[in-house]
Amino acid sequence: MDTKKLHPHFQEVLWDEATIDKRISELATWVDETYKDSKDLILVGVLKGCIPFLAKLSAKVTKDHSIDFIIASSYGGTAKSSGSVKIVLDLASDISGKDVLIVEDIIESGITINKISELLHTRNARSIRVMTLIDKPFRKVEFKPDVTGFLLTQKKFLVGFGLDYFEKLRNLPYVGVFNLDYLEHEIYKPKK
Ligand code: IMP
Numbered sequence: 658m659d660t661k662k663l664h665p666h667f668q669e670v671l672w673d674e675a676t677i678d679k680r681i682s683e684l685a686t687w688v689d690e691t692y693k694d695s696k697d698l699i700l701v702g703v704l705k706g707c708i709p710f711l712a713k714l715s716a717k718v719t720k721d722h723s724i725d726f727i728i729a730s731s732y733g734g735t736a737k738s739s740g741s742v743k744i745v746l747d748l749a750s751d752i753s754g755k756d757v758l759i760v761e762d763i764i765e766s767g768i769t770i771n772k773i774s775e776l777l778h779t780r781n782a783r784s785i786r787v788m789t790l791i792d793k794p795f796r797k798v799e800f801k802p803d804v805t806g807f808l809l810t811q812k813k814f815l816v817g818f819g820l821d822y823f824e825k826l827r828n829l830p831y832v833g834v835f836n837l838d839y840l841e842h843e844i845y846k847p848k849k
Protein backbone atom coordinates (compact mmCIF):
# COMPACT_ATOMS: atom_id res chain seq x y z
CA MET A 658 0.00 0.00 0.00
CA ASP A 659 1.01 3.61 -0.55
CA THR A 660 2.47 4.60 2.82
CA LYS A 661 2.23 8.29 1.90
CA LYS A 662 -1.52 7.90 2.28
CA LEU A 663 -1.25 6.28 5.71
CA HIS A 664 -3.08 8.28 8.37
CA PRO A 665 -0.50 9.76 10.80
CA HIS A 666 -2.21 8.23 13.81
CA PHE A 667 -1.31 4.78 12.50
CA GLN A 668 2.09 3.34 13.31
CA GLU A 669 1.71 0.52 10.80
CA VAL A 670 -0.97 -1.24 8.78
CA LEU A 671 -1.61 -4.87 9.69
CA TRP A 672 -4.41 -5.69 7.23
CA ASP A 673 -5.09 -3.51 4.23
CA GLU A 674 -8.40 -3.09 2.43
CA ALA A 675 -7.87 -5.89 -0.09
CA THR A 676 -6.74 -8.35 2.61
CA ILE A 677 -9.76 -7.54 4.78
CA ASP A 678 -12.11 -7.84 1.82
CA LYS A 679 -10.74 -11.24 0.86
CA ARG A 680 -11.00 -12.55 4.40
CA ILE A 681 -14.58 -11.30 4.74
CA SER A 682 -15.48 -13.18 1.56
CA GLU A 683 -14.16 -16.35 3.21
CA LEU A 684 -16.13 -15.58 6.37
CA ALA A 685 -19.28 -15.08 4.27
CA THR A 686 -18.72 -18.52 2.74
CA TRP A 687 -18.43 -19.91 6.29
CA VAL A 688 -21.80 -18.30 7.12
CA ASP A 689 -23.46 -19.73 4.00
CA GLU A 690 -22.15 -23.22 4.75
CA THR A 691 -22.81 -23.14 8.49
CA TYR A 692 -26.37 -21.89 8.10
CA LYS A 693 -27.38 -23.61 4.86
CA ASP A 694 -30.28 -25.39 6.63
CA SER A 695 -31.29 -22.47 8.80
CA LYS A 696 -34.83 -21.14 8.50
CA ASP A 697 -34.22 -17.90 10.32
CA LEU A 698 -30.73 -16.45 10.54
CA ILE A 699 -30.02 -13.17 12.26
CA LEU A 700 -26.69 -11.36 12.34
CA VAL A 701 -26.33 -9.40 15.56
CA GLY A 702 -23.75 -6.65 15.25
CA VAL A 703 -22.06 -5.29 18.35
CA LEU A 704 -22.07 -1.53 17.84
CA LYS A 705 -20.28 0.56 16.96
CA GLY A 706 -17.14 -1.29 15.97
CA CYS A 707 -18.99 -3.88 13.88
CA ILE A 708 -20.35 -1.39 11.33
CA PRO A 709 -17.90 -1.68 8.40
CA PHE A 710 -17.38 -5.39 9.04
CA LEU A 711 -21.07 -6.25 9.29
CA ALA A 712 -21.93 -4.14 6.24
CA LYS A 713 -19.41 -6.01 4.08
CA LEU A 714 -20.19 -9.40 5.55
CA SER A 715 -23.94 -9.04 5.15
CA ALA A 716 -23.54 -7.99 1.51
CA LYS A 717 -21.42 -11.06 0.76
CA VAL A 718 -23.62 -13.62 2.56
CA THR A 719 -26.08 -15.16 0.10
CA LYS A 720 -28.22 -16.94 2.72
CA ASP A 721 -31.29 -14.87 3.62
CA HIS A 722 -30.87 -13.14 6.95
CA SER A 723 -31.94 -10.23 9.05
CA ILE A 724 -29.70 -7.92 11.06
CA ASP A 725 -29.98 -6.30 14.44
CA PHE A 726 -27.67 -4.49 16.83
CA ILE A 727 -26.66 -4.39 20.44
CA ILE A 728 -24.50 -1.80 22.18
CA ALA A 729 -22.26 -2.74 25.06
CA SER A 730 -19.96 -0.24 26.67
CA SER A 731 -16.66 -1.54 27.91
CA TYR A 732 -13.58 0.46 27.05
CA GLY A 733 -15.24 3.83 27.52
CA GLY A 734 -13.07 5.31 24.80
CA THR A 735 -9.71 4.64 26.38
CA ALA A 736 -6.98 2.20 25.41
CA LYS A 737 -7.60 0.10 28.54
CA SER A 738 -10.44 -2.24 29.44
CA SER A 739 -12.58 -1.08 32.33
CA GLY A 740 -13.60 -4.62 33.21
CA SER A 741 -17.26 -3.73 33.64
CA VAL A 742 -19.75 -3.99 30.81
CA LYS A 743 -23.13 -2.36 30.44
CA ILE A 744 -25.72 -3.20 27.80
CA VAL A 745 -26.51 0.29 26.57
CA LEU A 746 -28.90 -0.69 23.77
CA ASP A 747 -30.65 -4.03 23.48
CA LEU A 748 -31.89 -5.85 20.38
CA ALA A 749 -35.11 -4.68 18.74
CA SER A 750 -35.91 -8.25 17.59
CA ASP A 751 -37.12 -11.35 19.34
CA ILE A 752 -34.46 -14.03 18.76
CA SER A 753 -36.39 -17.04 20.06
CA GLY A 754 -36.15 -19.94 17.62
CA LYS A 755 -33.64 -18.10 15.46
CA ASP A 756 -30.06 -18.88 14.55
CA VAL A 757 -28.05 -16.00 15.97
CA LEU A 758 -24.61 -15.04 14.76
CA ILE A 759 -23.04 -12.34 16.93
CA VAL A 760 -20.66 -10.21 14.87
CA GLU A 761 -17.86 -8.50 16.81
CA ASP A 762 -15.00 -6.31 15.68
CA ILE A 763 -12.46 -7.54 18.20
CA ILE A 764 -12.28 -9.71 21.29
CA GLU A 765 -9.53 -9.14 23.84
CA SER A 766 -10.32 -9.86 27.51
CA GLY A 767 -13.52 -11.64 26.50
CA ILE A 768 -15.51 -9.63 29.06
CA THR A 769 -17.72 -7.79 26.56
CA ILE A 770 -18.63 -10.76 24.40
CA ASN A 771 -19.12 -12.97 27.44
CA LYS A 772 -21.69 -10.56 28.85
CA ILE A 773 -23.55 -10.25 25.52
CA SER A 774 -23.46 -13.98 24.95
CA GLU A 775 -24.79 -14.72 28.47
CA LEU A 776 -27.66 -12.29 27.94
CA LEU A 777 -28.66 -13.71 24.55
CA HIS A 778 -28.46 -17.26 25.87
CA THR A 779 -31.45 -16.53 28.13
CA ARG A 780 -33.73 -15.93 25.11
CA ASN A 781 -34.38 -19.37 23.61
CA ALA A 782 -32.53 -18.90 20.35
CA ARG A 783 -32.16 -22.03 18.20
CA SER A 784 -28.40 -21.48 18.15
CA ILE A 785 -25.91 -18.77 19.11
CA ARG A 786 -22.48 -18.45 17.54
CA VAL A 787 -19.85 -15.73 17.62
CA MET A 788 -17.78 -14.37 14.75
CA THR A 789 -15.05 -11.83 15.40
CA LEU A 790 -13.04 -10.02 12.78
CA ILE A 791 -10.01 -9.94 15.08
CA ASP A 792 -9.08 -12.06 18.06
CA LYS A 793 -6.46 -10.65 20.41
CA PRO A 794 -6.56 -13.45 22.96
CA PHE A 795 -5.46 -11.82 26.20
CA ARG A 796 -8.42 -13.19 28.12
CA LYS A 797 -9.62 -12.26 31.58
CA VAL A 798 -12.55 -14.62 31.14
CA GLU A 799 -12.52 -17.77 29.05
CA PHE A 800 -14.12 -17.28 25.63
CA LYS A 801 -13.66 -18.96 22.30
CA PRO A 802 -15.29 -17.44 19.21
CA ASP A 803 -16.70 -19.91 16.67
CA VAL A 804 -14.88 -18.19 13.83
CA THR A 805 -12.18 -15.53 13.59
CA GLY A 806 -11.02 -13.32 10.74
CA PHE A 807 -7.55 -12.43 11.95
CA LEU A 808 -5.53 -13.47 14.98
CA LEU A 809 -3.19 -11.01 16.69
CA THR A 810 -0.92 -12.52 19.31
CA GLN A 811 0.74 -9.22 20.29
CA LYS A 812 -0.91 -6.91 22.78
CA LYS A 813 -1.17 -3.91 20.47
CA PHE A 814 -3.90 -1.29 20.39
CA LEU A 815 -5.53 -1.39 16.98
CA VAL A 816 -7.53 1.22 15.08
CA GLY A 817 -9.34 1.46 11.75
CA PHE A 818 -12.15 -0.45 9.99
CA GLY A 819 -14.52 0.04 12.93
CA LEU A 820 -11.93 0.13 15.69
CA ASP A 821 -11.66 3.48 17.40
CA TYR A 822 -9.52 5.61 19.60
CA PHE A 823 -11.85 8.04 21.38
CA GLU A 824 -14.48 7.41 18.70
CA LYS A 825 -12.18 8.43 15.84
CA LEU A 826 -10.38 6.41 13.14
CA ARG A 827 -13.25 3.94 12.67
CA ASN A 828 -13.65 5.18 9.09
CA LEU A 829 -10.25 4.12 7.80
CA PRO A 830 -10.51 1.16 5.38
CA TYR A 831 -7.57 -0.71 6.94
CA VAL A 832 -6.65 -2.01 10.40
CA GLY A 833 -3.41 -0.93 11.96
CA VAL A 834 -1.52 -0.27 15.15
CA PHE A 835 -2.28 3.03 16.85
CA ASN A 836 0.65 5.42 16.91
CA LEU A 837 1.21 6.00 20.62
CA ASP A 838 2.85 9.37 19.88
CA TYR A 839 -0.73 10.58 19.54
CA LEU A 840 -1.95 9.22 22.88
CA GLU A 841 -1.82 12.70 24.42
CA HIS A 842 -2.83 14.44 21.24
CA GLU A 843 -5.15 17.33 21.96
CA ILE A 844 -8.06 16.19 19.81
CA TYR A 845 -8.08 12.81 21.53
CA LYS A 846 -7.75 14.02 25.10
CA PRO A 847 -10.53 12.55 27.22
CA LYS A 848 -13.10 15.10 28.33
CA LYS A 849 -12.88 15.60 32.08
P1 IMP B 1 -12.87 -7.12 25.57
O1 IMP B 1 -14.09 -6.91 26.47
O2 IMP B 1 -11.59 -6.84 26.31
O3 IMP B 1 -12.84 -8.46 24.92
O4 IMP B 1 -12.90 -6.00 24.49
C1 IMP B 1 -13.84 -5.97 23.52
C2 IMP B 1 -14.13 -4.57 23.04
O5 IMP B 1 -13.12 -3.63 23.37
C3 IMP B 1 -14.20 -4.57 21.54
O6 IMP B 1 -15.53 -4.79 21.13
C4 IMP B 1 -13.68 -3.21 21.17
O7 IMP B 1 -14.76 -2.30 21.12
C5 IMP B 1 -12.74 -2.85 22.28
N1 IMP B 1 -11.33 -3.15 21.94
C6 IMP B 1 -10.57 -4.19 22.33
N2 IMP B 1 -9.32 -4.14 21.81
C7 IMP B 1 -9.30 -3.02 21.05
C8 IMP B 1 -8.31 -2.42 20.22
O8 IMP B 1 -7.16 -2.88 20.06
N3 IMP B 1 -8.67 -1.28 19.57
C9 IMP B 1 -9.91 -0.72 19.68
N4 IMP B 1 -10.88 -1.26 20.44
C10 IMP B 1 -10.58 -2.40 21.12
Ligand code: MG
Binds near residue numbers: 703705706707761762
Ligand atom coordinates in the same frame (compact mmCIF):
# COMPACT_ATOMS: atom_id res chain seq x y z
MG1 MG C 1 -16.67 -3.82 19.93
